[in-house]
Amino acid sequence: MSVETLDHLTHSGIEAQKIPAMQDLDASKLAIELTKSPRKVPELNSAGVWSCKECTDHTLELASKNKLSFAYPSSVLTVTWLEGKGWGTPKIVPYGPLTIMPTASCLHYATQCFEGMKIYRGYDGKLRLFRPDRNCARLVTSSARVSLPIFNPVELEKLLKALMKIDGAKWLPKSEPGNFLYLRPAVIGNGEQLGVSAPPEVLLFVIAVPWPDLSTGWNPSTDKKAPGLKLLASKNDTRAWPGGFGYAKVGANYGPSFVASTEGRKKGYDQILWLFGPDYQVTEAGASNFFIIWTTKEGKMQLITAPLDDKIILDGVTRRSVLELAHERFIVGSEYLDSNIKPLEVVERTFTMAEVVEAKNENRIVEAFVSGTAYFITPVSAINFQEEEFSIPMGGGETGYFAGALKKWLMDIKYGNVDHPWGVIVEED
């Protein structure tokens, strides 16, 4: 299956289950090595959680010898690479350091991609993943974009469940419903050759780590709560470009963005609002998607976000879920909508900072929020554009109505307050 075809599949809404197995990634071959040195689970909201480094007891590891791709092979090594073709045996091993040669592709050429997802301990006592099929399919798309091997995403989903079946009960105890772990699948180019081309060996691994809830605005180092994100619109730094890779969750989109975000933090802003082009198109915020709710000049209420067409923004799983829920629940006559709230029109199209500023000047902005796995649904409280900061309404409190409703609906799904196909139960012993 070509990169183009796969890309089309995973971006066109076709379910991941329909993508056939390209390599022999096979969850049924899983080998498990249980740890002899159990790790300590950090207390809720403790320093350990905020450190984002206290991984769970085990790592899911999947090494591969990929097909020969180095441009200047020696005949001896050619055989070795071809012999090792395809995905190996998936293993669950005790958490610990990776051994990586200094020549490995992932350290030099950013042959790396990852997923961000969470696993939730529900109020019904069950463990749930949220739409894991979408994350697994996107990891395949991202892998292909940086010349890493593709795989059957259905098998990866099985492996994620297997890892959580082992570490879930201890790290997300049933006695603490409403908590979550951050799951990080990653694919990296490995091996020993420094040549500038697709890596001949690849490692897929998955770790799970307690993660702070970034959506509330509470920072334990200051014990201050500041709901709402302040965004700095960046005119000079461009995150992505048509013909580039902004749509893929590849490492190359992140490291180069840190200069702008660090500068933003120094100026008192939580995230960068990434703009594109001479007309300052609004794309995404930080590492999250960005939504505005405004009243149009014609008096319609509208939820607007940047489109996927030009492939410069990430096809966020939360973004997609927000759009789908809004289409279903913010419409005229919805039982979910408060009777005193106007229904919304849901729009994906290119929009510019000029439109945002005009709407602000005419008091037409109702709310804004970001969506993503790390920040979930977090309202935006202010935007700085061209050295001028303007505030965004937040319903007079910690969130506006629409962001609040979306967050509650999604939490109900994730924590099992309602039955919904997006909340995928992980069986435990």
Add this chain to the structure above:
Amino acid sequence: MSVETLDHLTHSGIEAQKIPAMQDLDASKLAIELTKSPRKVPELNSAGVWSCKECTDHTLELASKNKLSFAYPSSVLTVTWLEGKGWGTPKIVPYGPLTIMPTASCLHYATQCFEGMKIYRGYDGKLRLFRPDRNCARLVTSSARVSLPIFNPVELEKLLKALMKIDGAKWLPKSEPGNFLYLRPAVIGNGEQLGVSAPPEVLLFVIAVPWPDLSTGWNPSTDKKAPGLKLLASKNDTRAWPGGFGYAKVGANYGPSFVASTEGRKKGYDQILWLFGPDYQVTEAGASNFFIIWTTKEGKMQLITAPLDDKIILDGVTRRSVLELAHERFIVGSEYLDSNIKPLEVVERTFTMAEVVEAKNENRIVEAFVSGTAYFITPVSAINFQEEEFSIPMGGGETGYFAGALKKWLMDIKYGNVDHPWGVIVEED
């Protein structure tokens, strides 16, 4: 010193020596651990050389605890990070795998950059680096672009020499003049926190590896010699963009380019000729800079290459050297120029594929070549643009006159046939 200032310094031609020490990188603190298991040096042009993985006996390693930069620190860990601030003791240790936590920034967020340089065993028996000050200064620029710490490049140059003083005699024996090793300094984000921000720990390392001579067109796996590179001009894939990071030698420029280069190789092309914008500006080729020599419509001979102004192409050390040599030696009345060869005008400006195609149609193209550390000076034999391939003159043989002259002059400097300030001698015991 801010990123902007540094950037300006290293891009404006100011010598690296004038950049003050920003962190306490100090070559005089170097600690050396000699190997107890000497590695085998591969034979010249053997499979081992073409594998690009047979590193020398030792690695130069420099771990750092950088200043606190994670946005959501816990108070306990804050102290730990601040205590470890600044560059640690440089060490030379036996070559071997790195131990990297699965949460390390370099594996997920492409917080990584590198340099490509070579060390040469001269015909006078001496070891030489080629303009190492420029590579060391560029590594500082690249580090800053992906939020890695900056350092005094002069200290790094001292450390490179210390590494080669240990491994040079064995891996580049005096009995084999005219050979070289590839030197790879790299800076990677390390540490244990998965948070999406600048890494709190950093590792600088340097390895040296035998590397094939890619400039001759000889491939040992087929034993066929095909001088000249065939380039595929890419209309759909964009390597870099204004406001991005195309000027820096960061991993993020490489991995995402492999899809296009692999597709190119399948179609029979050695490298991608990267274009930019709706007018198909010619930027660089593969991971090398790109030059054309043509006759203008007015009848002038001209050497043309893309400019550095918009920061989308790499500021190549070989590119800079080609321009400086051309300015000095291809001018009217130069003693270096054959009497029957017309002098050149040297031009750095944006030029487009339309200009190239017009020059081809009017038989005005004289030569084209790429420049870089890996490919040195390699002539271009053909370009495919919009499904049409056209050939480029190569002087009727293995190289055109100008590419040939530049290559010879640079080799004379690198291998000590002439004394030149660009050839920096590495003292040996």
